[in-house]
Amino acid sequence: MTTLTQLPEILLMGPGPSCVYDEVYEALSRPTLGHLDPLFLEIMDEIRSQLSQVFQAGSDTLTMPLSGTGSSGMEAAFANMIEPGDTVLILVNGVFGVRMVDVAGRLGAEVDAIEFEWGTPVLSEPVQTKLKAKRYKLVGMVHAETSTGVANPVEPIARILDTLPDRPLLLLDCVTSLGGMPVKLDEWGVDIAYSGTQKCLSCPPGLAPFALSKRAVDQLMARKTKVPNWYLDVTMLVKYWEAGGGGGRVYHHTAPINMLYGLHTALRVILEEGLEAGFARHSAAHDQLVQGLEDLDLELLVDPEYRLLMLNAVKVPVGIDEAAVRRVLRQHHHIEIGAGLGPLAGKVWRIGLMGHTARAANVKRVLEALRLSLD
Ligand SMILES: *Cc1c(COP(=O)(O)O)cnc(C)c1O
Numbered sequence: 001m002t003t004l005t006q007l008p009e010i011l012l013m014g015p016g017p018s019c020v021y022d023e024v025y026e027a028l029s030r031p032t033l034g035h036l037d038p039l040f041l042e043i044m045d046e047i048r049s050q051l052s053q054v055f056q057a058g059s060d061t062l063t064m065p066l067s068g069t070g071s072s073g074m075e076a077a078f079a080n081m082i083e084p085g086d087t088v089l090i091l092v093n094g095v096f097g098v099r100m101v102d103v104a105g106r107l108g109a110e111v112d113a114i115e116f117e118w119g120t121p122v123l124s125e126p127v128q129t130k131l132k133a134k135r136y137k138l139v140g141m142v143h144a145e146t147s148t149g150v151a152n153p154v155e156p157i158a159r160i161l162d163t164l165p166d167r168p169l170l171l172l173d174c175v176t177s178l179g180g181m182p183v184k185l186d187e188w189g190v191d192i193a194y195s196g197t198q199k200c201l202s203c204p205p206g207l208a209p210f211a212l213s214k215r216a217v218d219q220l221m222a223r224k225t226k227v228p229n230w231y232l233d234v235t236m237l238v239k240y241w242e243a244g245g246g247g248g249r250v251y252h253h254t255a256p257i258n259m260l261y262g263l264h265t266a267l268r269v270i271l272e273e274g275l276e277a278g279f280a281r282h283s284a285a286h287d288q289l290v291q292g293l294e295d296l297d298l299e300l301l302v303d304p305e306y307r308l309l310m311l312n313a314v315k316v317p318v319g320i321d322e323a324a325v326r327r328v329l330r331q332h333h334h335i336e337i338g339a340g341l342g343p344l345a346g347k348v349w350r351i352g353l354m355g356h357t358a359r360a361a362n363v364k365r366v367l368e369a370l371r372l373s374l375d
Pocket residue numbers: 016069070071072074096142144145146147173175176196198205
C-alpha cells in the first residue's frame with residue numbers, strides 16, 4: 001500500500017495540475033457542511049461573485065462552478081447550447097479544438113472546422129470568409145491552447161462576429177488562461193466560457209468555472225429540446241445556485257462542498273494579489289524561463305507574439321531522448337514537466353508556469369535541473 005502521508009512534494013511544471021496554494025490545502029480540510037446549510041449558501045454566492053470578477057464578466061452574466069474537471073465545462077458548454085442540426089464552427093489549432101469538434105458532433109450539431117497548423121495561432125481572414133459564406137449558431141475557440149503553447153487572439157474573432165447581422169454565439173475555452181492572463185468576457189463579447197480549477201487557479205482538479213451571457217441564457221431557456229445531459233443541465237443547476245422567487249434552492253446533486261471551499265479560497269488569494277499583478281507575475285516568470293532556455297540553447301516552438309505565458313512548448317534537441325529527460329527531472333529533481341501531444345509527441349516538452357507555480361524560484365529550479373539532465 002502506498003502511504004499517502006509519505007508522498008513527495010513534486011514541483012508541478014507541466015500542463016496541469018499546477019502547484020496548489022497552501023491556503024487551498026488548508027481550506028479543503030475544513031469541516032464539511034450540508035449542501036443547503038445557510039453558511040454554505042453564502043459561500044456559493046461569494047464564489048459566483050468571485051468568478052464574475054476573474055472572468056471580467058458583465059453583471060447580467062450567469063456564473064457558477066460545475067462539478068467536474070475542465071472537460072465537464074466543455075461538455076456543458078455544448079450540451080446546453082446545441083440542439084441537433086445546429087450549425088457550429090470550430091477554430092482548431094491543437095488538441096482542445098479537436099475535442100470541441102468531437103463534443104459538438106456527438107450532440108448532433110452540423111460541425112465545420114477551420115484548421116490552423118499546430119504551434120500557430122487562429123487567423124481572422126479564413127474565419128471571416130467562412131462566416132460570410134454560411135450562417136452559424138455558434139463559433140467555438142480555445143483561448144490558451146495548452147497542447148501547443150499558443151495564445152489565440154480572441155478579440156479580432158469577436159469583432160468579426162459583431163459585423164454579422166445575426167451574431168453567432170461565441171464560445172471560449174478559458175481552462176488554461178483564466179487567472180493567468182486577461183480574460184474579458186464582457187469587453188470581448190464572449191457568450192459561453194468555461195475553465196478548470198487545476199491550471200492557473202491553482203486548486204486541485206475537480207471543478208469547472210462556467211459562464212453564460214444573458215443572450216446565451218435566453219437561448220438556453222428557449223430550447224426546443226431538453227438539455228441531453230442531465231448532470232450538467234444548467235437550466236436545473238441554476239435552481240440550486242440561485243435563490244428562486246421564494247428564496248428557495250432546489251437540490252440537484254450534492255455539491256462537492258470541500259472542493260468549493262478550495263475554489264473560494266483560491267479565488268480569494270488571486271483577487272487579493274490583484275488580477276493585473278498576477279498576470280505580471282506570470283509574464284515575469286515566462287520571460288525568465290525564455291531567457292534561461294536560450295542560455296541552454298533550447299528553442300521555443302511558438303513565435304514570440306503568440307506565446308502563452310503559462311505554457312511553454314520547448315523543442316527537444318536532435319539526439320535527445322525526451323522521455324528520459326522527463327524521467328530524470330521527476331526522479332532526481334522532483335519536477336514534473338509535460339510531453340508533447342498528437343503531432344508534437346516526442347518533439348516538444350511542455351513547461352507550465354501556471355498560477356502558484358509561476359514564481360522565480362521555481363523557474364530557476366527547472367532551468368538548473370534541465371541543465372544537469374541535458375549534460
Ligand atoms: C486542461 C484543459 C482542458 C481539460 O481540462 P481537464 O481538467 O483536464 O478536464 C480543456 N481545455 C484546455 C485548453 C485545457 O488546457
